[in-house]
Amino acid sequence: MYTILDDAARRAQGYLRSLAERPVAPDATAAAALRQLDEPLPAASSDPAESLALLDRVVSPATLAMAGPRFFGFVIGGSLPGALAANWLAGAWDQNAALYASVPGVSHIELVALRWLVDLFDLPAGTGGGFVTGATVANFTALAAARNGVLGRLGWNVEAQGLFGAPPITVITGEEAHPTLLKSLGMLGLGRARILRVPVDDQGRMRADGLPAIRGPTILCLQAGNLNTGSFDPFGDLIPRAHAAGAWVHVDGAFGLWAKAAPALRHLVEGVEKADSWATDAHKWLNVPYDSGLAFVRDAHTLKAAMAITAEYLPTETSERNPCDFTPELSRRARGVEVWMALRSLGRAGLAEMFERNCRQARRFAENLRAAGFEILNDVVLNQVLVSFGSADRTREVIARIQSDGTCWCGGTVWQGKTAMRISVCSWATTDQDVERSLAAMVRAAAV
Numbered sequence: 001m002y003t004i005l006d007d008a009a010r011r012a013q014g015y016l017r018s019l020a021e022r023p024v025a026p027d028a029t030a031a032a033a034l035r036q037l038d039e040p041l042p043a044a045s046s047d048p049a050e051s052l053a054l055l056d057r058v059v060s061p062a063t064l065a066m067a068g069p070r071f072f073g074f075v076i077g078g079s080l081p082g083a084l085a086a087n088w089l090a091g092a093w094d095q096n097a098a099l100y101a102s103v104p105g106v107s108h109i110e111l112v113a114l115r116w117l118v119d120l121f122d123l124p125a126g127t128g129g130g131f132v133t134g135a136t137v138a139n140f141t142a143l144a145a146a147r148n149g150v151l152g153r154l155g156w157n158v159e160a161q162g163l164f165g166a167p168p169i170t171v172i173t174g175e176e177a178h179p180t181l182l183k184s185l186g187m188l189g190l191g192r193a194r195i196l197r198v199p200v201d202d203q204g205r206m207r208a209d210g211l212p213a214i215r216g217p218t219i220l221c222l223q224a225g226n227l228n229t230g231s232f233d234p235f236g237d238l239i240p241r242a243h244a245a246g247a248w249v250h251v252d253g254a255f256g257l258w259a260k261a262a263p264a265l266r267h268l269v270e271g272v273e274k275a276d277s278w279a280t281d282a283h284k285w286l287n288v289p290y291d292s293g294l295a296f297v298r299d300a301h302t303l304k305a306a307m308a309i310t311a312e313y314l315p316t317e318t319s320e321r322n323p324c325d326f327t328p329e330l331s332r333r334a335r336g337v338e339v340w341m342a343l344r345s346l347g348r349a350g351l352a353e354m355f356e357r358n359c360r361q362a363r364r365f366a367e368n369l370r371a372a373g374f375e376i377l378n379d380v381v382l383n384q385v386l387v388s389f390g391s392a393d394r395t396r397e398v399i400a401r402i403q404s405d406g407t408c409w410c411g412g413t414v415w416q417g418k419t420a421m422r423i424s425v426c427s428w429a430t431t432d433q434d435v436e437r438s439l440a441a442m443v444r445a446a447a448v
């Protein structure tokens with residue numbers, strides 16, 4: 001009965017091994033073959049091994065090789081083989097990672113991973129955290145605590161009273177805040193249109209001289225790692241000023257917060273640990289499988305007050321940490337298991353090596369493309385590179401050619417009015433040879 005798992009493991013290994021050489025983007029034939037799946041829901045049962053073979057035959061070729069070594073689109077990251085293996089084992093356990101009393105194993109391992117992360121990011125002792133689906137929900141979770149925290153200081157209980165008649169909260173973000181942060185604020189009833197947006201500089205960093213005077217309940221949202229440039233808001237300047245005026249400071253560090261874990265990058269996030277809450281992703285730069293994000297709140301009680309539930313049928317009574325007290329979900333998979341595996345197997349040295357290598361590789365892309373005559377639009381401080389191949393049309397044409405060549409994959413963007421190609425280096429699997437091969441493909445595509 002369980003031999004199908006061997007079959008899946010064999011197919012998964014075959015797929016992963018193929019990534020080094022197959023074209024990164026699926027071709028039109030693979031997309032057309034997906035029509036084979038358009039069948040009516042079968043009336044009778046069948047051998048799942050046959051469906052697994054169908055999946056592998058038809059869907060594997062139609063995947064974008066995001067897990068491969070030459071995928072530089074969006075901000076993605078692959079899956080460390082160890083993290084994927086932990087994901088499989090945790091899948092077999094099929095634990096509902098909600099309550100310590102029923103699932104002590106995964107509850108405890110999440111606690112261990114959280115302790116390590118708080119230490120790795122230099123966050124204050126006592127910081128609370130939750131394992132969520134990604135940075136969007138991590139922002140949502142931490143900002144729910146922020147909203148309740150700033151109103152709680154005025155004696156307003158959001159959990160009980162909601163926002164009806166509550167004192168208005170001022171929310172401040174940079175012009176370059178990620179759209180998912182704005183979405184989170186909207187979902188929390190804080191409104192997307194009433195946010196005060198602070199101007200940014202040419203790297204997308206919030207301009208400290210543009211911070212408005214802070215009065216009353218206020219949440220200031222800063223960013224560690226701009227999606228386009230990789231830049232960081234000036235934490236050292238802004239956080240103390242915001243705190244002096246009584247504001248709550250939240251940091252969206254979807255990938256940039258990991259700079260804390262690398263000695264050569266740590267200066268970029270100096271002072272970030274002084275904030276009140278933080279959001280980051282594990283499925284990006286930590287290279288664990290989707291979906292995996294992390295929310296942290298300095299005052300664990302405020303996070304717990306915003307997220308905890310009780311019900312007669314649930315065994316919530318425990319002196320241990322109930323995972324569901326810190327996340328929007330009650331039932332969820334034990335995604336902390338892969339995080340634990342990635343942290344434990346890489347260790348501090350392996351984490352630093354991966355982050356620093358990816359940043360060095362990003363600089364190599366920039367230097368080489370600049371030397372080939374193309375314009376690099378950002379200061380490459382982290383793992384993101386913006387390159388223009390000339391006019392907007394010309395740049396879009398080169399991106400399309402790179403994508404169809406299949407050696408590597410990069411997407412486009414418009415940075416402060418200029419069309420550019422984004423190179424985002426976040427995979428454990430990317431070697432220096434992959435960078436050289438990709439550079440040659442880019443230069444070839446741009447020479448036509």
Ligand SMILES: Cc1ncc(COP(=O)(O)O)c(C=O)c1O
Nearest residue numbers: 075134135136178180227254281
């Ligand atoms: C700065 C920033 N915040 C939030 C997000 C959203 O992350 P996710 O898609 O994992 O929810 C991203 C995604 O790239 C990001 O770069």
